[in-house]
Structure formats: C-alpha cells, structure tokens
Amino acid sequence: MSEKTETKAESPVGIVTPKDFHSDARLELDCGKSLRDLNIRYETYGTLNPDASNAILVEHALTGDAHLAGRHDENDRKPGWWDEMVGPGRPFDTEKYFIICSNVLGGCSGTTGPGSIDPDTGEPYRMNFPVITIQDMVRAQKLLIDHLGIRKLLSVVGGSMGGMLATQWAISYPEMVSSVIAIATAIHIPAQAIAFNWVGREAIMADPTWNGGNYREQPQKGLAIARMLGHITYLSEESMRHKFGRKLQSSEDYSFDFSTDFRVESYLNHQGNCFVERFDANSYLYITRAIDYFDVSDQADGDNFKVFDNVHCPFLVVSFSSDWLFPEYHGRDMARTLIENGNDVTFCNIRSDYGHDAFLLEAETLSKLMIGFLNNIYMED
C-alpha cells in the first residue's frame, strides 16, 4: 500500500502505545520447520468487554504494521495506516469494539521475522528464517488472541494480504471467527501478481548490498526498485493518468538525460526512498513469498469449496473496479464460492479509479459498508 500523506488532523484515537507479546510456544510451520521464542508486536484500541465478545482483529497488508491508528507520540507526522476507520462512529468504533492489530510473522515492525535473533544461534536469522505461509502468520496470531483471553473474534478484517489473513482465520479457526471482511483480495493470487513479486525479489537479491541477506545496511537500490514496481501495481492506469499524466517536474522542456523528468518518476523515486527508511529487504522477500504461496485450494486437495466446509460465518467481500492487481473477478469468485457453500455473503464491487490502493483511499464508501455489516454481527452475536 502507498505511503500516507502527512496529516495533522487530530486522530480520535490519540496516543497509542505498542505492546509486545512473547510466546514460549513452539510454532510448527507449513515448511516442516518450527520457530520458538516468538515476539508479536500489537496495538489495541477501545476496551475488551467482560465476556471478551467485542474483539475485532485487523490485518495489515504487505508493507503495513501493527500501527493501525492514532500516534505513538505527539510529534508523529502521520497517524497509523488506517486511522480514518478507527474511533467513535467509525467502522472500528472504539466505544463499542476492542480492536487489535498485530504485525505479521516475518515482518520487520516488532514481530519475529528474518531480522530477529535466532535463539539457537544468538545471531539474526536473516535468510535462515524459515519460509512462512499465510497460514503460519495466522497460527502466530492465534497465540496472541489466546493470550488476550479472546475465544471468538467478532470479525477479522483486512485488505490485500490482510484479506488473505482474514479469510485464512475463518478456515483455520472457524469456531473463533464470527465474521470476515475481505477487501481487495483473493483466495489465491494470479500469475501476474506472482510475476511482479518475482521481479521485486530479483531486484532486491540483485543488489550486491543485499549480500545473500547478510547486509548491514538495507540494499537501498534493490528495495527501492521493488517498492516502485509494487507501487505502480497499487495504482491504476486511470489514477496515474489523472494524478500525473505527462506532467514534467519543471515547467521547462525535457532534460534530455536520464534524471526525473516526469512527475510520476519523481513520485516513484520518493516512494522508493521513503520505503527503504522503514522496511526490511529480507522481510519483503519472505512476506511476498507467503503471498505467492497462498491458495486456499491447497488446503483441500485443490477444491475451493471443500476448504470452506467448516466455515459458516458471514462475509463482507469488497473489490474495486480499477484494481488490476486483485481484479474484481477474484472477489466475485470468492463470494460465489462462499454463497454456494451456504455462507451469508455481502459482495460489493466499488467503482473507483484508485486501483488496488482504493482499499485505503475509499474510506467513506468502505466505512458505510463496514459499519452496517459489523453492527449486524454485533447485534446478533
């Protein structure tokens, strides 16, 4: 997802302090290996009610983190990545719900990932970190939810990779999930998205600073290229045309060299440079691989239907008309599969020019849908 633009608007959430949960459990992974001494970084908003029945788990996308809303510090330039959705009267209403957001396994924002210390060696895992899956990420989050004393989540909500995690929660722990909101996502990613992930990883690994994962400083060039490429896929042809067109950086003529002539070039450069300040190259490799591997049909001998056999909760499935990374038909396919499985499904394809990033930018339309959906679940539960 894109960098948020700076905003000084007061977040109703105020100052938030991230928390850490350390688990002594050994986590068995899909690859056959295991991890121990896990740390899970998370944030919460609102108050858990006495019967722990008002918890919503929000899942972040590829480059997101646990910092969903509010600010860590008064001087923070930006609030959390989905701040617009959190607070009184908003979908994640802090007066009604207890909202949890945790950094995923393999991440670089507090939760155990390739940059963490391997307890067996005392050195960072780096490329010795096991290749993880979306299912593994959900297994790790389950440890946190158990720790918080929550037996059933009112909803698991996410966009893009976050939608995969939300869907996987219902598959892995159907008895723990009362509803799912899956936005701009799919039950498996298409070949084109696998291809873009491949090129992004190749760019990182081609950077000599990457050094087989044993870098001291981030492989800035490779990571920036991966990010710029990803960024193009988060926008749409329409939104780029409207936002940048063929506008030049300066009002003068072309430079007749290879510097940033066009505004879109300068914008991408900026996105790439910001990203290397906040993200870890090895995490990028591991998380994109987990996305590639996600395919619910793998969990039921190639049968999409069978995997939802035990899943009976309502789903809100949202796609966006101009999202070409996770095109509309994915949302529609997912909705159809769930309907044929007997689930209560609300499917909405929102007309938007914002491409994949619409899940962050169409806050108003999404809010309306989500408020109604969550309220129904809350009332019924």
Added chain:
Amino acid sequence: MSEKTETKAESPVGIVTPKDFHSDARLELDCGKSLRDLNIRYETYGTLNPDASNAILVEHALTGDAHLAGRHDENDRKPGWWDEMVGPGRPFDTEKYFIICSNVLGGCSGTTGPGSIDPDTGEPYRMNFPVITIQDMVRAQKLLIDHLGIRKLLSVVGGSMGGMLATQWAISYPEMVSSVIAIATAIHIPAQAIAFNWVGREAIMADPTWNGGNYREQPQKGLAIARMLGHITYLSEESMRHKFGRKLQSSEDYSFDFSTDFRVESYLNHQGNCFVERFDANSYLYITRAIDYFDVSDQADGDNFKVFDNVHCPFLVVSFSSDWLFPEYHGRDMARTLIENGNDVTFCNIRSDYGHDAFLLEAETLSKLMIGFLNNIYMED
C-alpha cells in the same frame, strides 16, 4: 515484445542478408546536438519497381531490429521477428511490394547507437550518446529512404514503438507517406508506461556492472530485471492466467525457498536471460527514453489536431482489447483525432487475450486487415 518460440517452418523469404548504409550527413537532433558518420542497418524483401512506388517501411518495437523476416543463415533457429507477415499472399507481399526494415537510431543491432564508436573520440559513445527522440529516429531513416531513391512510401507500418515511428513519419514527411498502419500504439504514452520504463532503467543503472554505462560485459542482472518487468507488461492478466496460472515448475510441493517455484517465474527468468544475450543495456535506456518523450502534441504547442494539419493519408489504426500498456482508448483517441482532421481512418479494436504482444501473436486477424488496407492503397496509388 516477447522472444519468439523456435520454429523450423520454412520461411517463404528464405535467406536474407542485412545491409549497411553509411551516411556522411550530419544529423541535427531534437536535443540540440548532432550525430555524424551514421550507420543504418537494414534489410529488404521483394523488389523495388522501376518508379520506386511499391516500398513499405516496417518499423520495429523497443527491442526489435532490422531482421523482419527470413533467416540470415540456414542454421538460424528462428526467422525474423514478423516473418509470418512477409511473403507471397501475405500482408507484406514480396511479389508486389519492396519491404524495408531498419534498426532504429540508438539501437544495438547495427545502427548507430550508444555502443558505436564516436568519430570525435574514437571511443564508444556509451552515455555520451545524445538523448534521442522518435523524431530523430525518423530523421535518420529518412536518410536511408532517400539513399534508396524512394520519394514516397506506399505505407509505413509498425506496432508499439513502431507505430509511433510510423505516425511520426506521416507528421515529419507527409509528402513521402501514402498510408500508415499504427498497431497497439499511441500518440503519447501514458503515465503508467512512463513509470514502468523508469523502473526498468533504474534496475539497469542500479546494477554495479553498468558502471555509469562504461561496462565491458552487459549488466546482466539489471538488464534482465528490466526485461522481465517489460515482459509482464506485454502480456495480459488473462493470458498469464491461461498460460501459467499457478502451475509449479515441478509436480511436487512448494520449494519453501526463493528459487523458481512457479512456471511463470521460470518463464520470466528465461526471458531475462535470453534478452541479455542479444540486447545492450545502454540502448535500452536510450530507446525507452525516446518512447517516454514521444508526444505528438509537443510538436504543435499542445494541440493534437494541429500536428496532423498537413497529414492527409489514410490510416489503419489497430488496438487490442487486453492491451493494458497501450489501452484501447489510445487507438480510439488517435483514430478520432485523425477522423476529425479529415483523414480516411480504419480503426479496429481486436478482441484478444494476448495483451500488448497481440500485435505479434494475432497474425491471422491482422493479416486480413492489413492485406485489404494495403491493397487499396496499392491500387489507388
């Protein structure tokens, strides 16, 4: 455009010998600099008639060359890049027409480009090569056409960048062009395509082997990344889904590492590796920059119509339904502009799943359109 798959089918063109035209003229360029001692590599097919009225100039795309059809040698594994279109009964009918294809200025397949020797220094130009434009490429080709004694081209034909060159020919030398066939192209490229070109160039320039353009061996990793990225944009989501889906390289499970698990990954790798064997990294930089800079409205104070003021020849404009690099609306806009200008325009949006590469893959449909169009021009001329 994509690598062609190997084919042993006999090309009706047979063995072709590339030719070189050396020009003593000084070529004044849009950037304000000039070039001298130009070499232009070209191939011809068929026979020029006595009044030199049956010549068709075919323009190649970004990574193409002068080798349009036939084989250079009996042992060549593959014929030229658009072999299906050349020969008796085909659009470029060698019994009727004299077909010319030349490598563009800035290229790496025989025509003067950044890898050529700068006559002023005796050293290769490398990054001292001036930044060229599509107009400059056309100016260089004009020297060749004059040399061949051709005063008027029956048609100028091209796909993708080749379509830009064909259109520019009609704008630059309206009295020399009897018709234009512009396929999967645009009168300027959109922001998204500028963005992809930018990331491709950044990947090349980030490769330390590139070394400011002063490499001894190609910056293989960077150039392969640029190619893989380009390649994704030449296909469509649909064609990748049908061709690769989520198929694995081996029939077994995921590798749980970062090697080529999926067929689409292996395919891209192959495309990248083949490309670095045959293309030059600096040429890639210069040619993509020329594509970025192409905007016919720049040639008439921002007015698309005015630029076609002196252009009165018929156009065949073709787009493809799944081409997202040069979406259909570009072809439609170009056709509309020309129609309002009073030109005789045939516009066709061909339904195809092949994406941008359809211009090479939809040979049968294109052939029918082109045979009819060219025949009309030939009869009238």
